[in-house]
Amino acid sequence: MRATTRRTKQEIVSEFRCTEILDAARKVFAKKGFADATMDEIAAASGLAKGTLYLYFKSKRDVYLRTLQHGTAELLERVTANMRGVTGVRAKLRANIATRLEYAEDNRDFIKIYLTEFINTTHPASMTKDFRDVQLKLARGLEQVLRDAVEHGEIQQLDVETIAFTIQDMIRSLTTRRVLGASKQDRADDIDILCNFIWKGIGGGD
Amino acid sequence: MRATTRRTKQEIVSEFRCTEILDAARKVFAKKGFADATMDEIAAASGLAKGTLYLYFKSKRDVYLRTLQHGTAELLERVTANMRGVTGVRAKLRANIATRLEYAEDNRDFIKIYLTEFINTTHPASMTKDFRDVQLKLARGLEQVLRDAVEHGEIQQLDVETIAFTIQDMIRSLTTRRVLGASKQDRADDIDILCNFIWKGIGGGD
Amino acid sequence: MRATTRRTKQEIVSEFRCTEILDAARKVFAKKGFADATMDEIAAASGLAKGTLYLYFKSKRDVYLRTLQHGTAELLERVTANMRGVTGVRAKLRANIATRLEYAEDNRDFIKIYLTEFINTTHPASMTKDFRDVQLKLARGLEQVLRDAVEHGEIQQLDVETIAFTIQDMIRSLTTRRVLGASKQDRADDIDILCNFIWKGIGGGD
């Protein structure tokens, strides 16, 4: 029992350090991007010595990846939960959009990294399995909603997979615009517009 | 007159060199991204000495920016021309989408850079005025079409600016998906689906 | 008395720890050499925490030096004892050679360190007094044998000091060859060959 307690303590400290570092890293990566961020900066930002970072992460890339992972996992979790919390296709769609926008605005640093990584996928070394999985799971979530709606006759027959990805992208686009500050409207308005747009796009009746 | 001729010759050579370098740079940046590309590689790819690059461009960043500029200008030009070439809102929308997809698939190297840069805008040093202008002009093009359509009663009243950006993003998203190879369908099919989706989204009648 | 007992116990434990560490260090230094060995490895190999090493040794270099010392002292002891155990110049010479070869083959890890250090003497920081002393004592042992032999007319007049060192080196050379695996013969044969060679070299009659 003593051992357990001790271990737990250590684990808590260890987790705490990880979090400290990831929080710092998130800020630095958001500001500078992966290539221009330095371990020195991350160390300084986390109030730890550079060497300490390497006790918790095996490389700069590792810090980056885990930064990404941490956020994407949380995002997926929230979106999934909020979609479950409501019923009806339109409500689920709205929940998806709203949750993502909200998360993005609450975690601007993270979302910048997320968006960058999303595009960088193009480059071989990039997108980790974890990241890709989250993308896929988010898309599958929408896809399932669309499929159900089609089956229940709520919306017309359509290519659910393509549309799911397209909707995914539209949400990401709106997120980008809002995070980059290009949209001056209320969040609720932006959500409404997009929601309506999509709803009409997929042929949902009023 | 002799002087003029000479000067012209020089200018031609100079332009030619620039183009050589930009073509090479496009390939290298597309493959490696800005940070991982090296001036050595670009020099090698362009068949010139490294020092020569600095006669035509003042820094690596400058090469990058002009690479971007060159492509975006061309893209804007083609889209504008092709939209002018047809009449009717739906046809113009379709022309916009088709031209952009076509350009992207014909200039994959460039488009990867373009997409990356688009997101990187987030980072301070990034998106140049030129680049931003092109984005804006493309969006304004769509906006004008929408505005006209609303005025002519072809489509219902809507927030044209937001919708224009949203459409812009949807096109970019489809481009990304196709360039990254995630879409296995015919280009024409993808264009149809998106076009219909948008058309319904903006409440256009059939 | 209680104090004494306790102290003794502590000393025993202390000595035990030292030995544990030195045994581990011997393996690690043998495998990696001084520069490439890490305190982490030595700690892991000795089953102790890294910090603990510093309770018994004041630096990595100190561990290394004592590793060396420990072995050389033992070697010197055995050689001296075995030479005393026999009579006659040739027998003593043979005993010296045989003991050293045997020790080397029984303590390959140590001997690799020993041989490396021997050469590294060249570098300022290196060869400690202890190590040098052992070398000297081994040489003096041979020198004395030679001196006696000359006095008793067993071998001709010669520069005993130089010859002593030369013999020393020849033995070390044979050791090296055998430890590095370059000699495929029986140890006894190698000993014979070297012994005869030296014997003739110093003009000993049969």
Add this chain to the structure above:
Amino acid sequence: MRATTRRTKQEIVSEFRCTEILDAARKVFAKKGFADATMDEIAAASGLAKGTLYLYFKSKRDVYLRTLQHGTAELLERVTANMRGVTGVRAKLRANIATRLEYAEDNRDFIKIYLTEFINTTHPASMTKDFRDVQLKLARGLEQVLRDAVEHGEIQQLDVETIAFTIQDMIRSLTTRRVLGASKQDRADDIDILCNFIWKGIGGGD
């Protein structure tokens, strides 16, 4: 022809830089050993910027290896030439010894590196093929001399290979002693003693 000249000029400069660097490296490696030498020191010693070293050598290890190579090649060449220049077993043996001693004393920096490397062979990463080859060639040179001597009845039958290596080692030992300053005698005297010793050892008549 112009091209040829130019190329030659470039090659000359390039070779000169290499030599500059190797000369500097030789000094630094001799003083500090491989592990403790830094590229900064070598750069400073060669009067070049650190980055320049990497134009001519691909890594610190590469500099080291080529330092070694350069010297061993030269040593082998001289020994071979000088042995050819005389006739008779004893003379050849003496030429071998004398040349090696002389070279060592003229190139103390190099020889320290050489000796260190020789022992470090023990460690996996070590002795390159080039270095091993030179060792082997030197030994083969002695072996051939011994073999001839045996055939001509100048010396008695013996295990030429083992003896060749032993002699090799004795010479190296003497070199070590002289370079480390442990021998206070005239070089000629040392050569005589060793030569006589070996001669008697291999049973050569006077």
Add this chain to the structure above:
DNA sequence: CATGAATGAGCGTTCATTCAT
């Protein structure tokens, strides 16, 4: 006494940029 997390100086290597030719 024992631990192992934390430290930070130090090093090998890269690469954008310059400049003498």
Add this chain to the structure above:
DNA sequence: TATGAATGAACGCTCATTCAT
């Protein structure tokens, strides 16, 4: 104009050593 050798600042990562527990 074109070259490419030279530069040196910058960075990721390691590891001997310390010290609070």
